[in-house]
Amino acid sequence: MSDSLSKLEKRTAYTLVLPAVLLVFAIVLFPIFANVWISFKDIELKDIRIPEPRAKKIVKSISENQSELKIIYKLRNSSLIQEIRNVQFQDKFPTNVSPINLDPRCNFQSKKVVCNFGNWQAKFRENFEITIQNNNGEIIDKKIIKSQKPILSGKADNPLLTTNFTLENFKKVFYENNFVELLLTTFYFTFFGTVGAIIFGILAAQLVNQNMQGRTYMRGILLFPYVGPVVALAYTWTLLLDPNSGTLNALLVNFNIIEQPINLLGQKYITMSILGFEFKLRLALTTVIFFEIWRYFPLVFLFVLARLQAIPQSLYEAAEVDGASPIQKFIHITLPQITAIISILFMIRFIWNFNKFEDIFLLTGGASGTRTLPINVYQQGFAVSDIGMGSAVSIVIVMLLLSFMVIYFRLIGKRANEV
């Protein structure tokens, strides 16, 4: 009895879970595997259409006598690289009309011309002609002939499904793509974006936690950048930072803080001198990192605040009695309580920053030294139209991500054992 019940339970569980699992599999997991496949193929954006035979029909009169017409079919293979096999052609004609001197590849049966054109190579083109005449010598209406569209069919390989593979894409990714700089930029962006968001998040949480009144309002306001749409926020920042008439530059120039407007998003390097040491700062990248911090510190803030509120007040009171200073309280009470959540947030933010596309794309489009791996996927796949190469970069991203996860779980696992 209970056995059949558990069987029923299992069956119900699978029916309930299956739709969601299938959908996620088709849209999320399948593409990850498909990337592996595509990354080994030499394929461009224009090739992803399945090749098809096409025909353009032109009707011409050949003599004064309107009972004869010449029809030219401009035949072609839509693909520049794939052949089409076994092309079949078919066109219908009105009653009493029949072709003369029909091409040997074709035959005429019950008002239809049916042709077998065999295989068409890539880029194949041919002007195929049929002359028709009315059996009774009457005028043939051109419009009727024109309005009838020929039907073509043929077998072609889906260029995505062919089995010719190449390592060319990966070679290009590693050797012709400034790979080291790409990787470094990605890591700068990811690392400083993450660390900045965490520092500002802790700071904000600490501040809001101290202030009892207005805590919920502040919490709401601080989350605005996180919940707002990227597009709106990124364009607002672009406008603020614009060198020609942006508010920030105008303010700085107005108050004589700088002499010339600075193109914060369009300049790759800026030379700074601090204490006599001159060094070059990646300006556009730094600006983008600041946007990133601005947009995502609220998340850290929210989680840390939730954790801070859960710390028992008695701990602080005891420290007060022991004569601890505010800094000592922070280091010895607050910090140990939030390390766990910080390490999780670090991991989450690190991975998401590593994958960040929209923010950089909208602010700089990947120009002036802000090209990261995700931006490169887009540039290769859609700007250069090299789908295979874009997929290869995606694979690099997935591999790096997996290794982060492994390293992270190793570290966390070790620490869990120590505790």
Add this chain to the structure above:
Amino acid sequence: MKFKSLAIFLIISSFFLTCILSIWKIMATLQGLSFNNLNITTIFLIGILLSLAFVLIGNKINHLIKIFLLSFIFSILYFYSNEASPYWYIFGVFLISLFFTNKLKKYSMQSLKEDFISEKVIFDFITFFGIVFFAFVILFPFYIMLVTSFKTQIALLVNPLDFSLDITKSLTELFKSYFVIFETYNFGRYILISSAVSIGTVIVTLLFAIPAAYAVARLNFFGKNFLSTSILIIYMFPAIVLVIPLYTVFSQLGLRNSIFGLLIVYTATTLPVAIYMLQGYFKSIPKEIEDAGIMDGQNWFGIILKIIIPLSLPAIASVALYVFMIAWNEFLFSLMFLDSPKSFTLSRAIQYLSGDAETPRQYLMAGSVIVTLPVLFIFIYFEKYLVSGLTAGSVKE
């Protein structure tokens, strides 16, 4: 020792006052006042005098009289040391110094002798300054977005710092950018498409997620643990690596430029979060209630429909709002899949607008306001639900 803490107190408090007054000055400059100097040193010095006077006077006169008197003197000093400024600006300075001196209330020559007083002073002022600073940094771009949408291109080019609103203008004049983007750029249509996609995503996601979450929370089946861990791992995976395969497949299936295609992708990407949030809540519902349902001869479908859903309406609402916000804000897939203006979502439409360098910025900002407002309203109104849903462990962007 006493001198050191007094000095620290004076410097920190005056620094705080200077920062707030600078923010006030910047805001006033953006109203079209022509200030060319932040006057930081002067304000800092008068600020030190103000704080010093405050602690020296101590309790000799009533606090209220004291702060009014000091703020009044401070405002007069400020007025003479600053560039020509209108009275409303000086009144603002007066209010700020009133607020500031009130903040100083707990400090006196006596209290400056306490242990760790310099650390406490620093912490106290940094806390307050930090909040003002964060609020300013967060809200400033939103403020610029809103006011730019009410200006005209020419006015902004003539003086990029003048964001003052001319209230004498008629409403149609003021909201001109909004009329233009609705009439010439078809924003009404984009709002409809964005709403349809977002609401559709919410409905489909809930239809798929509620049964799945119930199964994960309550039923025993092979692969359950695997499923619940893979849910978490899947939503760590980036959208950018899905883009190329989905693009090629959608092109071949003719799903690009279709709202349906977008809906499928949004649903699939929000499903893991939705399932994760819902199963957490379902687990908290006492099992006895369901047992009662089973006794009544309900099947699983009936239990979900008649017991689980009514009991977890708050959680479902928060998941729904959350999914709505994700779908509404989504940009990457709409950029990839939509290239005909007929099927643009709001985000994609704004990006398309900005691609034309000729587009006046106030139109861009009016569009940005339109796409931002609904999300902010939802967020402010339902903040409690959303925040508790977020901190429950689901942090999808």
